[in-house]
Amino acid sequence: MPPIVEQLGGDWDSSNVHDDHVDFLRDTRRLPSTDKVEVRLAPAKEISPRPQEGERVVFRSHFLHGFGLPVSAFFRSWLEFYQLQPHHLTRNAVVLLSPFVTLCEGYLGVLPTLELWGELFQSKLGTRSKGVPAHTGAFIVLRRSGADNPFPIITLIQSVKKWQKSYFYVRNIAPRGDYIHLPAYVAGPPAGRLPQWSFRAVTLSQAGNAAIARLRAMVQSEGLTGPDLLAAFVSRRVLPLQSRPHLIYQMSGQLDPSRMCTKEMPRHEVAYMVNYLGNCQLTEEWQFGKEPYSRANPPPTVCSPCLFFSLSQPCCRASLGRL
Numbered sequence: 001m002p003p004i005v006e007q008l009g010g011d012w013d014s015s016n017v018h019d020d021h022v023d024f025l026r027d028t029r030r031l032p033s034t035d036k037v038e039v040r041l042a043p044a045k046e047i048s049p050r051p052q053e054g055e056r057v058v059f060r061s062h063f064l065h066g067f068g069l070p071v072s073a074f075f076r077s078w079l080e081f082y083q084l085q086p087h088h089l090t091r092n093a094v095v096l097l098s099p100f101v102t103l104c105e106g107y108l109g110v111l112p113t114l115e116l117w118g119e120l121f122q123s124k125l126g127t128r129s130k131g132v133p134a135h136t137g138a139f140i141v142l143r144r145s146g147a148d149n150p151f152p153i154i155t156l157i158q159s160v161k162k163w164q165k166s167y168f169y170v171r172n173i174a175p176r177g178d179y180i181h182l183p184a185y186v187a188g189p190p191a192g193r194l195p196q197w198s199f200r201a202v203t204l205s206q207a208g209n210a211a212i213a214r215l216r217a218m219v220q221s222e223g224l225t226g227p228d229l230l231a232a233f234v235s236r237r238v239l240p241l242q243s244r245p246h247l248i249y250q251m252s253g254q255l256d257p258s259r260m261c262t263k264e265m266p267r268h269e270v271a272y273m274v275n276y277l278g279n280c281q282l283t284e285e286w287q288f289g290k291e292p293y294s295r296a297n298p299p300p301t302v303c304s305p306c307l308f309f310s311l312s313q314p315c316c317r318a319s320l321g322r323l
Contacts, residue, residue, distance in 0.1 A: 036173065119144075
């Protein structure tokens with residue numbers, strides 16, 4: 001596979017977001033209603049973000065690839081564990097996070113965990129020049145190489161430039177509750193490649209081993225493919241990184257409260273969206289290799305109790321030697 005053009009990160013270059021973009025994000029439930037979250041567009045001459053008190057910096061590009069507000073507990077904990085800001089994440093980082101969550105919730109029937117993430121994915125530092133972290137997009141996500149990684153390959157879009165021009169500001173104004181759930185904005189790139197960026201459990205937990213074994217079986221014997229993981233959340237009209245009432249496999253029908261829209265998405269539109277997310281080249285006649293599970297067709301039990309990750313568990317501490 002040719003290298004993804006993300007090795008050099010980006011610099012800020014103003015924002016091109018306008019009111020119609022924001023209206024679309026609200027209409028599709030990516031953004032909460034106006035009585036809960038206030039939006040402010042970047043001033044015309046502003047080159048890099050200058051948030052006001054209480055504001056967070058978000059990206060239209062991220063919203064179009066599986067991100068939504070308020071963000072999920074997993075996504076918030078993932079940011080905190082790796083000490084990241086949304087502006088450190090490229091388009092393709094969000095693209096890989098979304099099918100990972102879909103795999104966990106829609107196929108394995110478990111909550112996503114850092115243990116599973118570290119087993120399947122690794123990271124590297126995006127730079128603006130040799131050894132200098134990029135202002136934006138410095139956290140590059142890569143599927144771990146090797147035949148023992150059962151996560152199905154998703155071919156990514158190679159040209160991912162200018163996503164950072166899609167930034168704008170949000171502020172929680174709800175009288176009760178946090179409808180954003182992002183950490184406070186901290187300007188600048190990461191300090192460098194932090195030790196936890198190499199995280200991989202020294203030994204998988206019993207639940208982790210069971211999940212990996214089940215994933216391997218779905219890929220090898222049941223037809224699960226990388227594009228299936230994208231098509232699953234697209235066709236279900238769900239945002240994997242958004243806080244929702246229940247897991248993807250627990251969804252039921254067009255009126256499910258986790259959905260962005262009650263209308264079914266035609267098959268050719270699903271193919272178009274999957275090809276927008278990744279370089280999957282689906283035709284209008286595509287079919288699932290393996291469909292996600294649902295409330296009417298629940299997944300087999302992977303492990304009981306459900307997967308749970310805690311940094312206090314010895315088997316889940318970061319190992320810099322197991323990469």
